[in-house]
Amino acid sequence: MNDQPFDPVELLGQRVQAAIAAAAPEAGPEADALISPSKRAELGDFQSNAAMPLAKRLGMKPRDLAATIVKKLDVADLCEPVTEADIAGPGFINLRLKPEALSGLLDRLDTPDLGLPAPAEPKTIVVDVCGVNLAKQMHVGHLRATVIGDTLARTFERLGETVIRQNHVGDWGLPIAMVTRKIQIELNAGRLSLESLTLDDLDRLYRAAQFECTGQGKALEIAAKYDLGPKVDAELCAQHEEAMEHLEEAKQTLVALQSHQPDVYTIWQRIYEVTMGACLEACEILHTRITEADNAGESSYAEELVQVVDDLTARGIAEEHEGALLIRLDSAEDGKIAQPCLIRKRDGGYLYATTDLAAIRRRVQTLGADRVIYTVDARQGLHFRQVFAASRKAEYATKPGANGPSVLEHAAFGTVLGNDGKPFKTRSGENIRLCDLLDEAVERAETTVAAKNPDLAADERATIAKAVGIAAIKYADLSSERIKDHVFHFDRMLAFEGNTGPYLLYALVRTRSVFRKAEETGTPLDHADAPILISEPTEKALALELLRYPSAVQSVATLLEPMRLCSYLYSLAGAYSSFYDACPVLRAASDDLRRSRLRLCALTARVLEDGLEVLGLPTVERM
RNA sequence: GCCCCCGUAGCUCAGUUGGAUAGAGCAGCUGACUUCUAAUCAGCAGGUCGCACGUUCGAGUCGUGCCGGGGGUGCCA
Numbered sequence: 001m002n003d004q005p006f007d008p009v010e011l012l013g014q015r016v017q018a019a020i021a022a023a024a025p026e027a028g029p030e031a032d033a034l035i036s037p038s039k040r041a042e043l044g045d046f047q048s049n050a051a052m053p054l055a056k057r058l059g060m061k062p063r064d065l066a067a068t069i070v071k072k073l074d075v076a077d078l079c080e081p082v083t084e085a086d087i088a089g090p091g092f093i094n095l096r097l098k099p100e101a102l103s104g105l106l107d108r109l110d111t112p113d114l115g116l117p118a119p120a121e122p123k124t125i126v127v128d129v130c131g132v133n134l135a136k137q138m139h140v141g142h143l144r145a146t147v148i149g150d151t152l153a154r155t156f157e158r159l160g161e162t163v164i165r166q167n168h169v170g171d172w173g174l175p176i177a178m179v180t181r182k183i184q185i186e187l188n189a190g191r192l193s194l195e196s197l198t199l200d201d202l203d204r205l206y207r208a209a210q211f212e213c214t215g216q217g218k219a220l221e222i223a224a225k226y227d228l229g230p231k232v233d234a235e236l237c238a239q240h241e242e243a244m245e246h247l248e249e250a251k252q253t254l255v256a257l258q259s260h261q262p263d264v265y266t267i268w269q270r271i272y273e274v275t276m277g278a279c280l281e282a283c284e285i286l287h288t289r290i291t292e293a294d295n296a297g298e299s300s301y302a303e304e305l306v307q308v309v310d311d312l313t314a315r316g317i318a319e320e321h322e323g324a325l326l327i328r329l330d331s332a333e334d335g336k337i338a339q340p341c342l343i344r345k346r347d348g349g350y351l352y353a354t355t356d357l358a359a360i361r362r363r364v365q366t367l368g369a370d371r372v373i374y375t376v377d378a379r380q381g382l383h384f385r386q387v388f389a390a391s392r393k394a395e396y397a398t399k400p401g402a403n404g405p406s407v408l409e410h411a412a413f414g415t416v417l418g419n420d421g422k423p424f425k426t427r428s429g430e431n432i433r434l435c436d437l438l439d440e441a442v443e444r445a446e447t448t449v450a451a452k453n454p455d456l457a458a459d460e461r462a463t464i465a466k467a468v469g470i471a472a473i474k475y476a477d478l479s480s481e482r483i484k485d486h487v488f489h490f491d492r493m494l495a496f497e498g499n500t501g502p503y504l505l506y507a508l509v510r511t512r513s514v515f516r517k518a519e520e521t522g523t524p525l526d527h528a529d530a531p532i533l534i535s536e537p538t539e540k541a542l543a544l545e546l547l548r549y550p551s552a553v554q555s556v557a558t559l560l561e562p563m564r565l566c567s568y569l570y571s572l573a574g575a576y577s578s579f580y581d582a583c584p585v586l587r588a589a590s591d592d593l594r595r596s597r598l599r600l601c602a603l604t605a606r607v608l609e610d611g612l613e614v615l616g617l618p619t620v621e622r623m
Numbered sequence: 624g625c626c627c628c629c630g631u632a633g634c635u636c637a638g639u640u641g642g643a644u645a646g647a648g649c650a651g652c653u654g655a656c657u658u659c660u661a662a663u664c665a666g667c668a669g670g671u672c673g674c675a676c677g678u679u680c681g682a683g684u685c686g687u688g689c690c691g692g693g694g695g696u697g698c699c700a
Binding site for chain 2: 032034036039040043047049052053056062088089090091092133170173174175214298321322323324325326337338339340341342344345346347349351352378379380381382383385386412414415421448449452453479480481483484485486487489492495496497498499500502503505506507509510513514515516517518521523555559563564567570571574577578580581582584585586587601622623
């Protein structure tokens with residue numbers, strides 16, 4: 001009974017398609033009806049643009065074809081009569097829904113799943129999120145990888161797919177060995193204790209270790225390049241030798257780490273604990289569903305790298321070049337890539353591409369991914385093109401028994417900029433700690449909440465501020481196109497006006513407050529099965545907006561653009577605000593009208609709630 | 624050098640596979656609160672869609688070439 005589409009675009013699409021088939025059989029069954037919401041509300045609710053491209057293809061006059069389509073069109077149950085007068089411009093066909101048809105469609109949307117039924121055969125989607133590194137503070141880049149990744153994962157969960165989040169923690173390799181060694185030295189010198197180790201300690205020591213082991217090498221190169229003289233060279237050479245010694249020790253530490261030698265491994269475990277503790281705390285504060293269970297760090301692939309490289313060598317996928325091992329991609333069918341994918345260094349060490357190949361193998365072949373999505377900085381673009389092509393060449397991207405490779409996608413995001421248009425950093429060029437950023441957002445939100453609503457008790461105000469601050473910061477990240485750089489601007493995201501998280505939270509609060517008020521005043525609330533009456537323009541606009549919800553969620557999944565849902569919810573919130581302003585609900589002219597409007601409010605509330613849940617924004621009852 | 628991304632109102636951003644008069648918000652201006660939360664709504668003003676050709680009945684959207692900004696580029700991750 002509910003198998004008919006409720007989405008007017010789909011429904012009218014079927015009818016127009018049938019009309020096209022009757023009007024121009026030679027067009028073929030694949031002819032698209034090209035239905036979209038009308039650009040000009042005064043001309044109709046929906047329009048079909050099908051006649052123009054089709055007429056071109058068939059060598060007909062578009063208006064003539066449109067006239068024939070209109071003649072064959074059977075939409076009497078849905079639309080106001082469609083005549084030649086509804087053909088406009090070069091051949092647009094304007095369609096206007098009958099009010100009772102519109103309320104019928106809303107009835108069909110108003111089900112527990114809100115028009116998004118679970119698929120018969122769920123797909124398995126792996127989403128790579130977070131991208132944290134051991135011993136380093138999280139910053140705005142991690143914010144994007146975490147927030148966008150989690151929202152994409154939530155979207156697929158909402159659509160009923162099987163979702164596996166993977167936190168590919170950078171927890172292995174030489175840089176980690178360097179900091180491990182550094183901490184070992186500090187411990188032995190009594191300057192540090194494992195018990196009281198903090199992420200700030202780690203962050204500081206990580207950079208110190210980097211500097212010790214590599215810092216001077218670059219300086220020497222520069223000195224040589226600009227010929228700074230023998231004294232500078234000698235000085236730097238001495239330091240360089242020292243760095244080489246440090247590096248050598250770090251390599252030994254790496255070997256010790258790889259063989260799980262207890263004294264070193266214990267330190268590594270503690271580093272892991274401290275870093276991941278902070279990371280998971282941030283994930284929780286950010287209202288994501290990322291947990292410890294999603295951890296699948298580089299260290300978890302350590303044992304697999306030898307197998308992978310042996311396998312690739314044995315099958316001739318990888319070849320040796322000047323002592324290094326690489327996979328050539330310049331003849332690959334799926335996009336030639338000039339730069340080969342390097343999987344083993346001359347010194348025998350593995351690279352991050354090696355780990356990523358092992359990760360694709362596990363994700364597709366063991367976890368069974370039909371689609372793997374990487375929410376990672378756009379600057380990694382070439383790397384992922386290489387790794388994706390290499391894994392397809394090696395058939396690691398193909399599920400056992402499958403015909404072709406699973407879909408591998410880099411959901412690339414741009415850089416977060418400061419007000420000056422340069423990457424978002426402190427004046428001295430340091431990364432700003434994510435936890436400080438979140439604290440500041442919540443603090444600022446609390447100030448505003450206190451100003452707007454001074455009557456709130458302190459604890460409720462704190463709860464609201466937390467939700468508003470986090471919603472603001474997340475929404476700012478989700479509401480523009482992923483690939484574009486975006487400017488981080490506290491005042492704008494927390495302004496509570498315009499296209500912001502707080503505005504959406506407020507819209508939801510307003511839908512809820514109607515029901516609270518109704519209860520307070522003893523107004524009857526029996527609206528569940530009330531017939532929806534569409535009379536006022538703002539009611540109609542709201543109804544049309546509500547019907548777009550399922551396709552908005554779908555488009556996030558297709559395009560991997562949470563912005564689609566943000567725009568939709570913003571537009572829905574706007575439609576609701578206009579409706580709320582123009583149409584009295586509790587004081588409506590009749591009981592029927594009040595019940596109809598209450599039902600519209602309830603449906604709006606459910607769609608808003610559901611949409612905010614998909615985005616992963618926390619909500620509140622009052623603001 | 625080669626490759627990728629971005630360029631739309633003063634600012635921040637939308638603009639579905641090419642469709643009607645390029646849309647929001649902020650800032651500016653004008654109205655609306657003894658009223659279901661004004662954190663709102665209704666309206667005004669604001670544009671050489673980086674530039675130039677091309678394809679098309681039709682280009683912000685597709686193609687080519689420039690200009691400007693950013694990023695990447697086989698032994699870091």
